[in-house]
Amino acid sequence: MTNYLALFMTVSFIVVAPLRSDETRPPTEYEVKAAFIYNFARYIQWPKESDINKPFVIGVIGKDPFGVVLDDSVRGQKVQGRPVAIKRFTKIDDVPDCDILFVSASENGHLYQILGALRQAPVLTIGEVDKFAELGGMINLTTEDKRIRFEVNVQAMERAGLKAGSQLLRLARIVTDARSDRQ
C-alpha cells in the first residue's frame, strides 16, 4: 500500500511539476491579449457563415506585436466550428475577407482609414490605443492596474451585424461613438 502511494506521488510530481513551473511565470501582456482575442470570438455572434470549412481568419494589420504568441494560442483551435487562420497585413486595401482584425498600435495614424473601410463589414475590430472604441472600433484592450481590461462599442458592433453576449458585456466597459464620429 505504501509502495502504491509512493508511486502515485512520484508520478503526480513528474506530471504536475512542468505544468506548474510553466504556469507560475506570469503571462506576458500579449499572451493575455492573444487569449482575449481568441475568447472574444466565443462570446460574439457573427452573421451566419454558410461555408463551415472556410477558415475563421484573424488578421493583424500593422506591426505585429504578438510574434508567435497569437499563432500559438489559436493553433489547433476552432471558432464556431471553423479552423482558425492568422493573417498579417500592412495596408487596409490588402485586407480581404476577415473575421477579426487586430489593429496594431503602429496603425494609429490610419485608424480613420481602417475603421472607415470596415464600417459595415462583419469584422470584429480590436485595437489597443486610447479612443479606439470611441472612434468606431468595436473592442479596445486597455490596461488598468496592470490588468488587461476591455472596452466595447456596442453601436459599432450592431452596425456591423455582430452581437456581443451579455456575459461579455458584463465584464466590459461600454463606450459609445465620439460625438465627432457620429455625424
Next chain:
Amino acid sequence: VSTHSISRKLTRMSMIVSASVLVCCCAGFIGYELFTFKRVAVQQLSTDADIVAFNVTPAMLFNDPAAAADTLAGLRASPTIAAAAVYTSDGRLFAKYGSDPRRQSPNLPDRLLMTGSSDRIEGNALIVLRRIVSDGKPIGMIYIRSNFSEISRRLRTYALIVLGVLAASLALALIVSSALQKKIAAPLLALSDTARTIASKHDYSVRALTPGSDEIATLGVAFNEMLQQIEEQTATLQRAEAAVREVNTDLERRVLERTEKLTIANAELAKAEEGLRRFFTVSLEMLAIAGFDGCFKRLNPAWEKVLGYPLQELCDRPFLDFVHPDDREATTAEAARLAEGNVTVRFENRYRCADGSYRWLLWNAVGLPEEGKIFAAASDITERKQLESSLQDRATALEHANRELESFSYSVSHDLRSPLRAVDGYARIFEEDYASSVDDEGRRLLSVIRGEARRMGILIDDLLAFSQVGRRSLSAKEVDLGRMASDIIADKRRHDPDRQINFVARDAPMAHADSNAIRHVVFNLIANAVKYSKPEAAVDIEFGGRADGDHNLYWVADHGIGFDMRYAEKIFGVFQRLHTNDRIEGSGVGLAIVQRVVERHGGRVWAESEIGKGSTFFFTLPVAQNEIENTEIANERSGNPAGRG
C-alpha cells in the same frame, strides 16, 4: 395472583407489539429522510455549483476577479451555503464568498486540484468541488461548502415527533388492551377459580359458569364435561381398584406356587446337569466345546489322558496349533462347515501330544451358529489306524506274493510244454520207427508214455487257461447265456456224436458279463455235467436262470452221478477231483476257473448234489454294470483276485 399475571401478560403483549411496530416505522422514516436529504442536498449543491461555474467562466476567461466575486455573491440566496470560492486552474484563489474557518491557505490544495469534481461530507458540512471547463479545457475549480445544520435541525424535529407519536400510541394501546383483556381474562378467572376450588376440596360436582360462545366458553364447557367424566371415572376407578386388589391377591398366590414349582424344576435341572457333567468327566471319549474363534472352551479329562497336556493349555491356544500340519487345511474347512451349522460325522485328523507324537482322532461334531459353539466328541483311533495300516501292508505283501506265484505258475506251465512235446514227439518217432524192435509189452508202455504226455499237455493248457482267467481284464456287455449254452451243447454233440445229450434251456435273464470269460463258466459246467454223467446212459442237462434282487441267478443241472455234499466246498479247488476214475478225463481245473470267473464278476458259485441223483451248479451275476467294475477293483485291492480257490 394469576388474574394479574394474565391481564399483565396480555397488556404487555399488546404494548410490545405496538411499540415494536412504531419503532420500526419511525426508524424507516428517519432512515429514508436521512438518505433522501443527503441525496437531495448533494444534488442541489451540485446544481448551484454548475450554475456558478457557467456564470463565472467569462470572468475567468477575461481575468476579472471582481466580476467573479459578484457572481459568487449571488449564492446568498441559498441560506445553507456557508462559503464558496473560485480557483484558477493552478489552484490560486480567484474569487470567494463567505468564509471558511477551516481553510488556512487561500489557495486550493494540490490534493483537491488533482481530485477534480467531487462531493464529500466533512464533519458538519457538505462540500462540492467542480471543475470549471471552457471550450473543453479546465480553466479553474469552484468550491462550495454547505452547512449541515439544517439536517440536524430537521432530525431533531423528527425525533421529537417520533417520541410524541410513540408515547401517544403506547398510551392508547394501554387503554385499549386493558379494556380488551377484561373480556378475555374474566371468564378465565372464573374458570381458574373453579379449578382451584376443585383442587383444594376434591369436589368434582362443582361446575364452571361460562357464558358466551367464544373459545373460552368452549373451554368451560369442555372443562365441565371433563369434570363429569372425572366424576364417573372416579367411581369406575374405585370399583376397578377393588377388583384389581382381588386379582392381585390371587396373582400373588399363583406366583408363590409357580416359584415353588420352578425351584423344584431348577433343582432337577441342576441334578440332570450334574449327571451330564459326570458323564462328561468320566467319558473315555474326548468331549469338547469349541468357540468359533478357534479355541476350545471346555474339555473333559479324557483329553489330558490322551494328549498329555493340562486342559488349560489346550484351551489357551487355538486348537489348530495342535493339529498335524498336513491336516490343518481339512480341519479349517471342517470347522468352517460346522460354523455354518452343519454336522460332522467321522472326520479324522491328527493331534500332537505333549511328548511330540501324533494321535489319530475320529470326530463327530455339530455346530450351533446361534450359540457360536461347536460340540464335538473325538475318539483316539491311533491303534486302529496302526492296525489298518499293518493290515494294508500285509494285504499288499500278499497280493505281491500272489502275483509272483501266478506268474511263476504261468511260466512254469508254459516252459513245461516244450519238453513235454519233445517227450511225446520222440515217443511217437520211436513207436513208428522201432515198433518192430520191441515186443507187445514195450509197445503198450510206449502208448502209456504218450497218453500220459498228452494228459500232462491238457493239464498245462488248463492251468494256463486258469491263470489267464485271473489275469485278463473283463469288458462286460449283454450276453444271452441260454443261447451260449445251446451253442456249447451243439459243439459237444458234434465232437461226440455217439453220446446222447438231452438239453433243456429255460428262460433266463440276459447276463451282464465278459462274454469270453463267462463262456468258460458255461462250458465247464456243461462239460462237467457231460463228464460226470452215468456211464452208458443219456445225458440230461438243464440250463435256467431268474432275477434275484440285484443279482441274476443261473443254474446248470444234470442227472449224473452226483457227489457227496461234504465236499461241496472242495470241488472248486484246483486239481481237486472227487472221482479218481480213469475213465473220466479232467484236470481238476475247470470248476476252479468257474469260481474265479464268477467271483471276478462279483458273483458267487455253489453246488447242490446227491450221490446217484445228479448235481445242480448255481452261480449269480450282478445286474448293474458298475458293480462288476467295482467288484473287480475291490478284488484287485484285496490282492486276491483268484478268490478262495
